[in-house]
């Protein structure tokens with residue numbers, strides 16, 4: 001446990017940004033890992049298979065992605081529901097329930113999120129798998145047509161989640177150590193904050209989370225108005 005001894009209380013990082021350590025219990029993490037493995041298996045061999053996206057810039061991400069609800073086409077940077085003959089699969093209800101619970105827990109920490117708790121309709125779940133050592137550059141989640149908060153959960157290896165300004169990808173930023181079961185929500189005035197994962201820490205997970213290596217991040221988004 002690399003982060004032993006540091007502050008692990010629920011924290012408002014800045015307006016609209018909440019970190020709730022250990023929000024998701026271990027049996028639930030394990031159940032989700034199994035469920036998401038099954039979801040990935042169903043899409044294997046299709047254009048929506050879990051894959052490391054090659055962006056239209058030509059670069060390939062080091063993170064595997066699986067899309068539920070809507071599919072973010074990494075060649076056009078648009079959400080679609082179909083690729084060729086393949087339809088996107090729905091976000092399972094138990095995941096939606098977790099998203100709602102996560103937002104409520106976060107709103108107790110960052111009151112700027114409070115107005116969304118009665119008007120939140122997530123319609124997309126992005127499942128990221130970080131193989132040992134994978135990272136993600138600073139970016140905005142900018143392709144949704146709503147400003148609903150982003151609700152996200154970490155499972156597996158420890159990681160550093162970096163969240164900066166809404167204006168640019170440079171300092172100042174906050175680095176948040178995420179452990180398995182941690183919840184991060186960003187919305188309100190920081191919905192468009194640049195964020196990324198500069199570091200994942202291989203070999204730090206406890207296998208009771210359901211993973212033998214790497215890290216899963218589940219990110220809930222509301223792409224369309226309700």
Ligand SMILES: O=C(O)CCC(=O)C(=O)O
Nearest residue numbers: 126128141161197217219
């Ligand atoms: O893995 C994380 O913690 C961040 C993931 C993310 O920002 C994204 O997939 O858009």
Ligand SMILES: [Fe+2]
Nearest residue numbers: 139140141195
């Ligand atoms: Fe993101």
